[in-house]
Amino acid sequence: MNWYTEQWSNDCKFSIKYNKVLHSEKSAYQQIDFYQGDEFGTFFTLDGLMMVNEKDEFIYHDMIVHPAFATNPSIKKVLIIGGGDGGTAREVLRYKTVEEVVMVEIDERVFRLCQKYLPITAKGVEEDSRMQLRFEDGLAYVKNAPDESFDLIIVDSTDPISVGEGLFTTAFYQECYRVLNKDGILINQHESPYFAEDASHMRRAHKKIKSIFPIAKVYQYHMPTYPSGHWLFGFASKTYDPIKDIQAEEWEKFGLKTKYYNTDLHVGSFCLPTYVKEELERD
């Protein structure tokens, strides 16, 4: 029997049985492996860490996209940093009111392999006429982007190790602030509060974002295949409060069918357990 095993902490491992390895390669940036199994379907890992699988990707991609659109239903220009599997772009492109999506993924191989093995997330993304795909470092891209050119930036990144590290720096968040319009929103992959190493990434990211954006919150979602299952996204904005300013009725008018997100959950997801609040507020 074949088991894919991931180290969740020093003393804890998680395993998924797979039937076969579909593809393995070392790209210019990272080790990429695609597997096929029964429980989670096709899944891929980067440097030995779970990124996307067919069974729970809807949770991640619903939650990284829809809360921003329910807070500001007029979003038209979107920048996605990372997100090479295409799932975030897929959800953004469901809004017919969106006019332009720039996706900046450092590793073209991730996108090409997802087109081949994970059509559930990648199919149709490249073909959409509103989409501009760029294969370069997200940090370099935002440094060169003009002031106030996006309504929404979504940082769909790997963890702050290896190629993803630059996307968790103060310099990067400052550039995001500059590149966002006056009512711009920044959503970022904000790590997990549970295991110590992830929690320290979470705390540091929050401190940096809070020092730059007037509104900086985090919200939670349940991701069965990421360490501990308890993960967070960051919501930072120049003007909007994601709870006070939610436009639930406007969002319902889009008529989008979602499997995880709904506007009740939107509000609830910002209500954090005490230990998470304390960790975020700690100096």
Ligand code: AAT
């Ligand atoms: N949609 C959920 C999948 C991901 S993958 C994150 C992507 O970020 C990867 O394809 C990686 O190549 C890309 N990436 C990493 N660093 C950069 C960078 N500097 N510029 C642009 N793209 C980058 C997220 C999984 C989250 C896992 C949490 N444990």
